[in-house]
Each structure stands twice: as C-alpha cells, then as structure tokens.
Amino acid sequence: MALPINIEDLLNKQKIESNRVEFKKGWNPASIYHSVCAFANDIDDLGGGYVIVGVDSNDDTGLAIRPVVGVPVEKIDGILQDMIGYNNKLSPFYMPRTSVEEVDGKKVLVIWCPAGINRPYSVPEDVTSKKSKEYFYVRCGTSSITAKGEVLDELLELASRVPFDERGNPDIRIEDISILLLREYLVTVGSKLANELYTKPLEDILEQMDLFVGPTEKRMLRNVAAMMFCEHPEKFFPYTQVEIVVFPEGKMKNPRNFTEKSFKGSVPQLVKHTMDYLRTNILYENVQKITGQAEANRFWNYPYDALEEAVVNSLYHRDYSQREPVEITIEPDGISILNCPGPDRSIPQSAIEKGDNLRSRRYRNRRLGDFLKELDLTEGRSTGVPTIQEKLAKNGSPRATFETTDDRLTFLINIPVHPGCDNKLLQLDAQGQVSVPEGVQKSTQKSTQKSTQKILELISENPKVTTQEMADSLGIIRRAVAKHIKKLQEQGVIRRVGPDKGGHWEVIERP
Secondary structure, three states: OOOOOOOHHHHOOOOOOOHEEEEEEOOOOHHHHHHHHHHHHOOOOOEEEEEEEEEOOOOOOOOOOOOOOOOHHHHHHHHHHHHHHHOOOOOOOOOEEEEEEEOOOOOEEEEEEEEOOOOOEEEEOOOOOOOEEEEEEEEEEEEEEEEEEEHHHHHHHHHOOOOOOHHHHHOOHHOOOOOHHHHHHHHHHOOOHHHHHHOOHHHHHHHHHHOEEHHHOOOOHHHHHHHHHHHHHHHHHOOOOEEEHHHHHHHOOOOOOOEEEEEEHHHHHHHHEEEEHHHOOOOOOOEOOOOOOOOOOEEOOHHHHHHHHHHHHHHHHHOOOOOEEEEEEEEEEEEEEEEEEOOOOOOOHHHHOOOOOOOOOOOHHHHHHHHHHOOOOOOOOHHHHHHHHHHHHHHHOOEEEEEOOOOOOEEEEEEOHHHHHHHOOOOOOOOOOOEOOOOOOHHHHHHHHHHHHHHHHHHOOOOOHHHHHHHHHOOOOOOHHHHHHHHHHHHEEEEEEHHHOOOOOEEEOOO
C-alpha cells in the first residue's frame, strides 16, 4: 500500500512535526504498539503519526541516520502477518496502514497511524504476551507514555469529540471527487499513489488515503475529501468561498465605490485563486531613490508571504458547517480578513490582543491542516501569526492586529499598508483592469526572477546550501524557497544529488 506522502519527507521530518514521526531500528512489537496506540489516540489533535521500522535515529538531532539499517526482506511478510493479530489487541479495534518502502537500497516498513475516530484506545503493555495489562498511551513530545491522572481524564473526554473535517458525510459520492484535483495533489507531494490512480479503482486510492469512515456495509467519505478534492464543495458546505471587496477610496469615505470578486472551489483552489488575484491586482513594489545612495529603497505595499499565511490560516481554521464565507476587504490603509468562528477559547483574550502567538491544542480541521502542510501552504505548530508578523517586519510594515468578539463568533486579521505607500491603492475599472499608481512599480514577475537567480547563485557558491539558508539570504519563508526549487527542478535547471541530508545541488543549465 503506497503512502499519500513522500518517504523522504518523513525521513527528514520536513512536512511532518517531529513528534509525529518515530524511528525504530528493529522490529519490537511491544514498544511499537505503544506508539501505534498513542498516535491513534492523538490527544493533541495533530493528525496521528508514523512509525518507521528499519531506521535508526541520531540521539542529538532526532533525524534519521543514513544510509538506513533496513528490514530484511525475508522478515517483512512475517511482520505483516503478526500485525494482524496485534491490531486485534487494540481496544476498540484499530488498523494502522502499512507500506514497504525502498530507501538507500534497502526495505523499510512504514506504519501510518491516522487519528482514530473511536478514541480512546488501549493496548496491552506487551502485545506478544497472552497475559498483559492494558493501558492507554499518548504522545509526550517524541515519546509514547501511559496516560494517567488529568491526561487520562482528558483522553476519555475525546470520545465524543471528532473534528468536523474527519466526520463521515453520506451526501458525498465517489462521483463528486475530481480525479484531476486528486492527481495534482498526489504528484505535488510526491506520493507513489499518483502512479496507481489510473490502474486502481478510485475507492481503493481513497481508502489508502484514509478518506473513508464507517462500517463495511456503510462506508462514507470524510468531509475533508470534498474540501480538498471536489470542484464544488459548496454543494456540501454552503458558502465555501472567498469574497473580496475593494474600496479604492475607503469604505467610510465612499462606500458606493467598490469592486467585488468571488472565488469558489476546493481549498487549494481557493488559496491559489485568491493569491493570484491579490498578486496581480493589489500587490506592488514601491521604489524610492535616495540621494547619495546607489541602491534604491524597495518595499511592497503588502508582503506576499504575510498575506498568503493569513489567507491559508483563515481557510484552515474556519468552521465549514457555518454558512459564512471568508471575507477580504481592501481599503487604502490596509487589508482585513474575516472568517468564522473566532479562535478556540483555550487561547486567552490577552494573547489575541498582543498578536504574537496564538497557541491552541484543538483544531477544527486537523486533517485539512495535514493536507495543507504537505502542499507547503502552512507549517502548523501555531506558526501562522509569528510568520505574518515576521514578514511584515522585514518589509518595514506595521504589525498586524487581531480581533475577536467576546463570544468568539468571528476572527478578524488587520494587515496595514506600508506607510511609505501613502495609502495609494491600485485603481480597478469596471472590468477589473489594473491601473498602477504613479510612482510605484508593478514587479511581481521581476521579483520572482530575481529570487530564482539568487537561488542559482547561492547553489553555485555552495552546492550544500540548505533551504533554510536560502530563505534567510532572500528574506522569504522556507516554503517560498521550496516552491522556487521545485519549479527549477521541473524545468531541468537544477538537480539534487544524494539524500536531502548529506547531498548537494547541481546547476544543470541556467535559464
């Protein structure tokens, strides 16, 4: 069974949090099933995890040691047979997914443990023993421990709490799933399932991706399947859309002068269409020449990365059972993004007003977050707000502010325009055509080319340069660098030689 994620991303812990990946040098079912149980319980609502057998890890960094140890080929069938019996010892019954992957010329066994829908789960302390006491296990950092006291009480309360995106929906049919959207996703994340999409029934692919729920006689697709892979998810979740309203003179000054734009589609499509519109119609770079200085002062009215983070987080954390769209209002002095409902009540009002970091242990759409992380659209770990503030600061823009109502019904993100732009807004005519304000420069394409050239220069200077080092040098987030690198690889401009850790880059042909 192929994984819905690239094995190298798991080994390098690039798109998955460290506490969601556990390496096991050898097959030790007693210890391994503690982790299987803990991932299934998913007390922090992170989306379960992965146990990778045949891989040793560095005690200091926690990363996989390459080349991997591997699992002897002749033992794999026996392990898989034993797992059938061990799965039956989990209470209630739980069956993790397994996949045999080839890494460094050897075989490793990946045990994928999605968050279970029948939490809490318990398992014998030693699944190989006939008389062994059962315990509930949870993750604590990168370890699996026995749940006790308040932790056990909290775990037991999860029995009635299933995130909306993981619930089964009897109205979603196989015919509603777009094979094109599904294939685009699988190709983007580097999953081997992309090669099986046209040779296996669609139901089998979706089953392997853990997108079905319910008993055999009544299997239902999860809500997240429609959120990610349906062209018209608004059929099931009304107002799954983004509405943009532009007030060139300001909403208070002239409320009748405005332009509207609305986007519908899957969540990745909504992100793409929204950001394409903002990049093309709203964002511009301001160039100020300074007397006696060779280089001009350059800044954007809004940094792209900050806006993307805000848009993605609004779609990630919104409640899809509410009939309210994500609303983006653009005025001369700033952009506001409104979604419903507000932050979880576990986040103090003081933290929202401070606007530094909003940490929540409960996610409305934890599985949707997993998909978005694998697409490099979000990093999770409550990094959204810090990323927005960081990118605004690097651009020289004022800090973003965050607002919610006392009853947490709405969440509003206010992103102010750069003060050097003098409240100049791109003018839009009736057809939505852009008129650039005098004295500014529309240079999105030029900026992209500049970033690409800088990446090539960095690779030429140091073939072992890391993605994070490139991001620091360019002043952009790591996900943006990853997108540039992927495009260069697809164009045959650069290639990776060796593993991510210990390998190096090569420039094949300059564009």
